[in-house]
Amino acid sequence: MHDFTTAFLEALRLIAVADASLMEIVWLSLKVSISATLLAAIVGLPIGALVAMGSFRGRSVVVLLINSLMGLPPVVVGLIVYLMLSNSGPMGGFGLLYSPAAMIVAQTVLVAPIIAALGRQTIEDLKNEYDEQLRALGVGPVRAIPTLLWDGRFSLMTACLAGFGRATAEVGAVIVVGGNIDHVTRVMTTAIALETSKGDLALALGLGFILLTMAIVVNALVMGLRATATRAAYA
Amino acid sequence: MQRALVDGSRAHRTPILPVIGKDLTVERGGRHILKAIDIEVGGTGTLVLIGPNGAGKSLLVRVLAGLVRPSRGEVTWAGRPPDRQRAPKVGFVFQRPVLLRRSALANVEYALAVAGFARSERADRASAALTRARLSHLAQTPARVLSGGEQQLLSIVRALATEPEILILDEPTSNLDPAATAAIEHLVNAVRAEGTRVVLITHDLGQARRLGDEVAFLHRGRLMELSPRDAFLAQPASAEARAFLRGEIVL
Ligand SMILES: Nc1ncnc2c1ncn2[C@@H]1O[C@H](COP(=O)(O)OP(=O)(O)OP(=O)(O)O)[C@@H](O)[C@H]1O
Numbered sequence: 001m002h003d004f005t006t007a008f009l010e011a012l013r014l015i016a017v018a019d020a021s022l023m024e025i026v027w028l029s030l031k032v033s034i035s036a037t038l039l040a041a042i043v044g045l046p047i048g049a050l051v052a053m054g055s056f057r058g059r060s061v062v063v064l065l066i067n068s069l070m071g072l073p074p075v076v077v078g079l080i081v082y083l084m085l086s087n088s089g090p091m092g093g094f095g096l097l098y099s100p101a102a103m104i105v106a107q108t109v110l111v112a113p114i115i116a117a118l119g120r121q122t123i124e125d126l127k128n129e130y131d132e133q134l135r136a137l138g139v140g141p142v143r144a145i146p147t148l149l150w151d152g153r154f155s156l157m158t159a160c161l162a163g164f165g166r167a168t169a170e171v172g173a174v175i176v177v178g179g180n181i182d183h184v185t186r187v188m189t190t191a192i193a194l195e196t197s198k199g200d201l202a203l204a205l206g207l208g209f210i211l212l213t214m215a216i217v218v219n220a221l222v223m224g225l226r227a228t229a230t231r232a233a234y235a
Numbered sequence: 236m237q238r239a240l241v242d243g244s245r246a247h248r249t250p251i252l253p254v255i256g257k258d259l260t261v262e263r264g265g266r267h268i269l270k271a272i273d274i275e276v277g278g279t280g281t282l283v284l285i286g287p288n289g290a291g292k293s294l295l296v297r298v299l300a301g302l303v304r305p306s307r308g309e310v311t312w313a314g315r316p317p318d319r320q321r322a323p324k325v326g327f328v329f330q331r332p333v334l335l336r337r338s339a340l341a342n343v344e345y346a347l348a349v350a351g352f353a354r355s356e357r358a359d360r361a362s363a364a365l366t367r368a369r370l371s372h373l374a375q376t377p378a379r380v381l382s383g384g385e386q387q388l389l390s391i392v393r394a395l396a397t398e399p400e401i402l403i404l405d406e407p408t409s410n411l412d413p414a415a416t417a418a419i420e421h422l423v424n425a426v427r428a429e430g431t432r433v434v435l436i437t438h439d440l441g442q443a444r445r446l447g448d449e450v451a452f453l454h455r456g457r458l459m460e461l462s463p464r465d466a467f468l469a470q471p472a473s474a475e476a477r478a479f480l481r482g483e484i485v486l
């Protein structure tokens with residue numbers, strides 16, 4: 001009990017004084033997860049849009065695949081990216097393993113299917129609603145895509161936030177490809193996982209608070225977006 | 236010879252009329268929903284399309300607007316098959332308005348952008364179109380929070396903003412109160428007076444009398460007749476139309 005109280009107070013102190021090593025970890029986490037979410041959006045949204053707009057053979061199989069990839073276990077993603085980036089792997093030449101870049105790649109692979117799948121659903125629903133009206137106005141398929149993306153903007157932003165939430169919370173992928181190296185690849189989740197087992201409860205708890213706060217902020221943003229969209233009937 | 240481009244709009248370079256349907260047949264699941272319809276919509280005035288529920292009225296106008304391909308037969312706009320470039324000159328108002336998730340003004344501006352109007356013109360044209368329908372106070376309101384009647388009016392305004400040659404309205408006043416109905420009828424008559432060809436579907440015989448120059452009667456996918464309004468209302472040619480006017484079920 002005494003241990004816990006000490007750790008708890010120390011954790012609060014670390015946050016209050018913005019402890020350098022704590023901030024370094026938080027900052028790296030944010031950099032990795034934000035970069036990964038942006039990349040995943042760049043890859044995932046066009047894929048979602050193409051599948052939503054397209055009518056090709058095997059389309060429902062593609063939809064099923066993308067939807068299934070949403071639930072990819074992070075450690076499996078970590079393992080696959082590890083194999084790709086390891087010295088004997090196809091992209092081993094870049095020497096990315098155990099670097100922040102490797103973690104960004106892994107989280108991008110993890111998050112892109114989420115954004116693609118949720119984006120696909122949003123765009124497809126909107127397309128079904130708009131299709132005849134847009135054609136009546138003389139809108140062709142090329143022009144329809146930006147229209148659908150813009151009109152689905154609130155749902156698409158929500159999809160990106162969901163992806164970001166997943167990226168910040170996962171530990172399996174980043175620990176396999178990053179390795180939790182101090183000052184290099186140590187992010188919040190890997191630090192919590194490993195510092196706890198080493199007995200540095202204060203740091204782990206402090207990071208836990210911050211992670212929880214971030215989850216709350218992300219969800220507050222989602223709720224705010226929903227409310228804005230509903231108020232204007234843009235949802 | 237040089238083409239004069241005096242008018243910024245493409246109105247005079249993209250003729251639509253006459254809209255002609257030949258042998259229009261639509262088959263769905265082995266059922267013939269439209270049956271060998273021949274129809275020509277040219278000239279001026281308002282053509283009112285009436286007929287029982289499920290007769291195929293909505294489908295017929297969608298085929299004529301190039302939105303649905305017939306299983307057999309063909310549609311031409313001024314002698315050529317429908318194409319996307321001329322679509323803005325065919326104003327189409329769906330029974331249930333589909334408005335974009337933007338402001339009322341932005342909805343109209345969008346239609347103008349698609350129709351190829353220059354960016355500099357769009358805002359002015361869109362505002363003028365809203366003002367005409369007395370909707371200018373709602374210009375910045377998100378289109379989808381407008382009332383049913385306002386949405387219906389807005390979708391007519393959007394269809395008219397691109398200066399169509401023909402305006403097709405699918406039951407534009409069902410579900411509207413008398414004042415909103417009057418506003419829409421007033422607008423339709425004003426547009427007609429300016430020379431826009433109007434095709435209007437309605438179940439309201441009073442509206443057919445007030446707005447129609449001609450009446451077409453559709454029954455079970457067949458175009459039973461197309462006559463001048465007074466002639467039709469006084470003495471329809473077909474037994475089905477006579478029964479319909481008497482309010483008898485002819486499904
Ligand atoms: N894509 C489709 N597949 C199958 N049946 C269809 C399709 N589109 C229309 N129909 C059928 O065609 C018939 C005519 O439909 P339409 O909407 O044109 O009727 P309508 O005359 O406009 O009726 P209402 O007055 O009720 O609006 C209906 O029985 C409808 O079920």
Ligand SMILES: [Mg+2]
Nearest residue numbers: 292293330405
């Ligand atoms: Mg109908």
